[in-house]
Amino acid sequence: MSGFVGTWKLESSENFDDYMKAIGVSFMIRKMAATAKPEQTIVQDGEDEYTITTKTSFKTTVLKFKLGVEFDHETPDGRKVKSLVTKESDDKWKQVDKGDKEVITFRQIIDGCYIMTMEFNGVRCVRKYVKA
Numbered sequence: 001m002s003g004f005v006g007t008w009k010l011e012s013s014e015n016f017d018d019y020m021k022a023i024g025v026s027f028m029i030r031k032m033a034a035t036a037k038p039e040q041t042i043v044q045d046g047e048d049e050y051t052i053t054t055k056t057s058f059k060t061t062v063l064k065f066k067l068g069v070e071f072d073h074e075t076p077d078g079r080k081v082k083s084l085v086t087k088e089s090d091d092k093w094k095q096v097d098k099g100d101k102e103v104i105t106f107r108q109i110i111d112g113c114y115i116m117t118m119e120f121n122g123v124r125c126v127r128k129y130v131k132a
Helices: 016-023 027-035
Strands: 006-014 039-046 049-055 060-066 071-074 080-089 092-098 102-110 113-120 123-131
Touching: 016 027, 016 113, 016 123, 060 071, 060 080
Parallel strands: none
Antiparallel strands: 006 039, 006 123, 039 049, 049 060, 071 080, 080 092, 092 102, 102 113, 113 123
C-alpha cells in the first residue's frame, strides 16, 4: 500500500498565486482558489492505479490514473492536457501535463506530510498537506 493513500488537508501554501498567474488563471479564479482549503483523498484502486479526489467549497476534481500510462485530463483551471504520472521512488511521483503549456507536479511524502510541488516556466509553488 502506498504512503500516499489517505485523506490530506492543506496546511500551508507558498507562491500559489504567482504559479496560477503564470499558467494563465484569471484574477477572479485565483482569488477564489487562494481562499480554498482543499482536502485530497488518495485511493489505490489496483496495482499502480490511483484516484485523487480534491474537494474545496467551490469545486471537486477527480484525477484517475495508472502509473506510467498516459491519459487525457482536464485540469482544475479547465485546460485539456495529456498527463503522465510516473513513480520516481516509493515516496515520490512526477506528473507531467502537456497541452498548450507543460506543467510538472511532484507529489512526495516527507516526514509524514504530503508535499505537492507545481512548476511552470521557472515559477514554483509548494503546498503542504497533513493527514486528516
